[in-house]
Amino acid sequence: MITRERAGLVLAGLSGLAMLAAIYMALVYAPTERTMGALQRIFYFHVPVAMVAFVAFGVAFVASIGYLVSAERRWDGLACSAVEIGEVFASLVLLTGMLWARAAWNTWWTWDPRLTTTLVLWLIYAGYLMLRSSVEDEGRRARYSAVLAIIGFVDVPVVFMAIRWWRTIHPVVFEASGVNLEPAMLTAFMVAMVAFLLLLAALLVARAGLEALAEEVEFLRRRVQ
Amino acid sequence: MSFLRKTWALIAKDLAVERRTRETLNVMFVFSVMVVVILNFAFELRVENVRQVAPGALWVAFAFAGVLGLNRSLAREREDGCLEGLMLAPLDRTAIFLAKAAANLFFMLGSEAIVLPLFTVLFGVNVLRADLAAVILLGTLGLAAVGTLLAAMAVQTRARDVLLPILLLPVSVPLLIAAAKATGGLLDGAGLAGVAGWLRLLGGFDALFVALSYVLFEYVVEE
Amino acid sequence: MVALSGVDLRLAEGDFLTLFGPNGAGKTTLIRILATLMRPSAGRVLIGGLDVAECTAQVRRLIGVVSHQTFLYRDLTAEENLLLYARLYDVPEPRERVREALDRVALGPRACDPVRTLSRGMQQRVSIARAVLHDPAILLLDEPYNGLDQHAAASLTGILQEMALRGRTVLMTTHDLEQGLALSKRVGILSGGRLAHEGPTAGLTAAAFRSLYMDVVEGRAG
Numbered sequence: 001m002i003t004r005e006r007a008g009l010v011l012a013g014l015s016g017l018a019m020l021a022a023i024y025m026a027l028v029y030a031p032t033e034r035t036m037g038a039l040q041r042i043f044y045f046h047v048p049v050a051m052v053a054f055v056a057f058g059v060a061f062v063a064s065i066g067y068l069v070s071a072e073r074r075w076d077g078l079a080c081s082a083v084e085i086g087e088v089f090a091s092l093v094l095l096t097g098m099l100w101a102r103a104a105w106n107t108w109w110t111w112d113p114r115l116t117t118t119l120v121l122w123l124i125y126a127g128y129l130m131l132r133s134s135v136e137d138e139g140r141r142a143r144y145s146a147v148l149a150i151i152g153f154v155d156v157p158v159v160f161m162a163i164r165w166w167r168t169i170h171p172v173v174f175e176a177s178g179v180n181l182e183p184a185m186l187t188a189f190m191v192a193m194v195a196f197l198l199l200l201a202a203l204l205v206a207r208a209g210l211e212a213l214a215e216e217v218e219f220l221r222r223r224v225q
Numbered sequence: 226m227s228f229l230r231k232t233w234a235l236i237a238k239d240l241a242v243e244r245r246t247r248e249t250l251n252v253m254f255v256f257s258v259m260v261v262v263i264l265n266f267a268f269e270l271r272v273e274n275v276r277q278v279a280p281g282a283l284w285v286a287f288a289f290a291g292v293l294g295l296n297r298s299l300a301r302e303r304e305d306g307c308l309e310g311l312m313l314a315p316l317d318r319t320a321i322f323l324a325k326a327a328a329n330l331f332f333m334l335g336s337e338a339i340v341l342p343l344f345t346v347l348f349g350v351n352v353l354r355a356d357l358a359a360v361i362l363l364g365t366l367g368l369a370a371v372g373t374l375l376a377a378m379a380v381q382t383r384a385r386d387v388l389l390p391i392l393l394l395p396v397s398v399p400l401l402i403a404a405a406k407a408t409g410g411l412l413d414g415a416g417l418a419g420v421a422g423w424l425r426l427l428g429g430f431d432a433l434f435v436a437l438s439y440v441l442f443e444y445v446v447e448e
Numbered sequence: 449m450v451a452l453s454g455v456d457l458r459l460a461e462g463d464f465l466t467l468f469g470p471n472g473a474g475k476t477t478l479i480r481i482l483a484t485l486m487r488p489s490a491g492r493v494l495i496g497g498l499d500v501a502e503c504t505a506q507v508r509r510l511i512g513v514v515s516h517q518t519f520l521y522r523d524l525t526a527e528e529n530l531l532l533y534a535r536l537y538d539v540p541e542p543r544e545r546v547r548e549a550l551d552r553v554a555l556g557p558r559a560c561d562p563v564r565t566l567s568r569g570m571q572q573r574v575s576i577a578r579a580v581l582h583d584p585a586i587l588l589l590d591e592p593y594n595g596l597d598q599h600a601a602a603s604l605t606g607i608l609q610e611m612a613l614r615g616r617t618v619l620m621t622t623h624d625l626e627q628g629l630a631l632s633k634r635v636g637i638l639s640g641g642r643l644a645h646e647g648p649t650a651g652l653t654a655a656a657f658r659s660l661y662m663d664v665v666e667g668r669a670g
Binding site for chain 2: 068120123124126127130131134135136139140143144146147148150151152154155158159161162163165166
């Protein structure tokens with residue numbers, strides 16, 4: 001029988017292995033890029049993490065709709081787990097982006113549309129976390145969070161469009177990425193992608209499981225009181 | 226139609242309260258002036274051409290004053306359980322949203338209108354023009370709609386007033402970019418045709434978020 | 449968090465039930481659910497034969513609610529507040545009805561004063577007028593006597609007696625034992641989210657009820 005614990009352990013194990021593979025692929029297997037050299041390898045982490053952050057926020061979006069429709073707490077648990085993890089991943093995107101910019105072009109920030117969109121996303125979901133910590137009533141917290149997660153995610157394409165347009169009028173000197181991928185590089189990238197997706201799944205299961213446990217503890221505590 | 230009559234009754238209620246206290250408009254106006262003056266000082270010292278920062282300064286003033294107004298407007302419904310009183314009535318929740326958003330839009334536009342002449346004087350840029358009015362209307366509409374939804378949540382939390390700017394401003398980034406760019410374009414003489422792209426983005430944002438806020442409001446107010 | 453559990457309550461038309469209970473017993477939650485302000489996580493609520501979940505708007509016309517919150521806009525006058533509610537409830541001839549309602553709570557002369565300038569007792573009287581403006585068949589009152597001066601309390605009692613005479617159904621919650629017993633036909637005790645007792649007031653002395661109440665609340669019965 002597939003219990004949550006078992007699924008969690010399997011996912012954790014798989015993602016661990018996949019991550020090791022990804023690290024090997026990114027740092028050893030993939031050929032060194034011509035123009036940027038070894039520095040370019042950060043790409044194998046930066047881009048997958050960005051995509052997986054987006055996936056996480058997408059999961060939160062769907063879970064939020066699920067909660068508003070069904071009012072079942074597990075959807076809320078999934079949504080808030082997804083946002084927390086997504087926020088961590090978004091932070092990593094920003095950090096690796098800054099490292100890359102600094103090393104490659106001697107500037108801490110480029111107004112690259114994807115990076116800037118991630119920054120705005122980071123702010124939107126930081127708001128989500130602050131909203132949650134500011135509401136005591138569970139039902140209300142879940143509803144408010146769901147509404148905000150839906151608003152935030154629908155906003156993503158609009159934010160991206162606006163920033164991209166804005167950027168073409170004030171062109172930034174450096175192009176952020178437009179790397180032509182050789183087959184070997186593509187393989188490395190795919191492995192990294194899979195590794196981070198597995199990591200997301202493992203973290204989600206663990207975090208959502210924690211949320212469910214916490215809820216049960218709270219329920220029992222109230223019964224005893 | 227009963228729905229429209231009731232929505233109008235609610236809007237009239239907000240207008241009546243404001244007429245009696247003038248609280249919201251006063252606060253918004255004074256705050257906008259303060260922001261404009263401070264930005265003027267801040268930029269004058271470093272930037273040669275203050276005109277270049279005028280569009281941004283204008284929308285910063287509008288956005289922050291708007292947040293103040295939204296907070297006041299929704300906080301008022303919390304006192305004495307007024308919002309709950311409205312919810313007891315045989316009334317569509319969407320009517321409450323439309324009425325609140327419309328009233329908020331009205332107050333935001335009102336305070337903006339009063340600030341414009343002052344802005345013209347302080348920044349030496351004529352912002353009293355019809356084409357700019359269109360941009361201001363579109364921009365404020367989006368802020369009022371999403372702002373009403375988010376403020377309805379924010380005033381019910383522990384963090385209260387502080388939370389609304391944190392929620393509203395990141396979400397409004399596309400609107401603020403488009404509004405500032407369109408304003409700048411118009412001031413530079415591009416004409417409405419020249420800023421058509423930004424106007425489309427504004428219109429798109431408005432359509433999307435007015436609809437979304439309309440739908441989601443019920444989940445915010447119903448227990 | 450479970451505020452109410454297994455509450456099975458039936459009220460016939462014209463009944464007057466007062467629910468007693470200590471703080472945190474779930475009285476407010478019960479009123480809020482009946483007032484359609486809150487959805488129960490389980491169970492059904494039928495008011496006037498209508499399912500609250502399905503015919504919410506119709507149910508809202510049938511009920512009037514009085515709470516310790518006034519639901520009034522402080523900066524508007526009593527008359528303006530009532531006119532708003534008259535419009536929201538589609539009350540015919542709103543201006544006349546509002547005038548009548550204010551006279552009934554003896555606040556006619558203060559009709560054009562902002563609610564802010566009225567005393568707490570007067571504000572509650574306006575709120576009561578608001579609750580009965582649309583002539584509801586059912587009146588729900590959540591600890592209405594809280595913070596009322598004698599004048600306002602007398603006014604409220606008068607209105608409740610009138611409602612009872614006219615065959616309206618009343619459900620009132622309170623933790624004041626005297627007030628409730630005098631007016632109601634039936635009493636109930638809500639404790640820890642459960643309906644521990646429910647029965648007629650006829651033949652029940654204040655002392656007997658008090659001791660029953662203490663028993664329930666201290667866990668000896670119910």
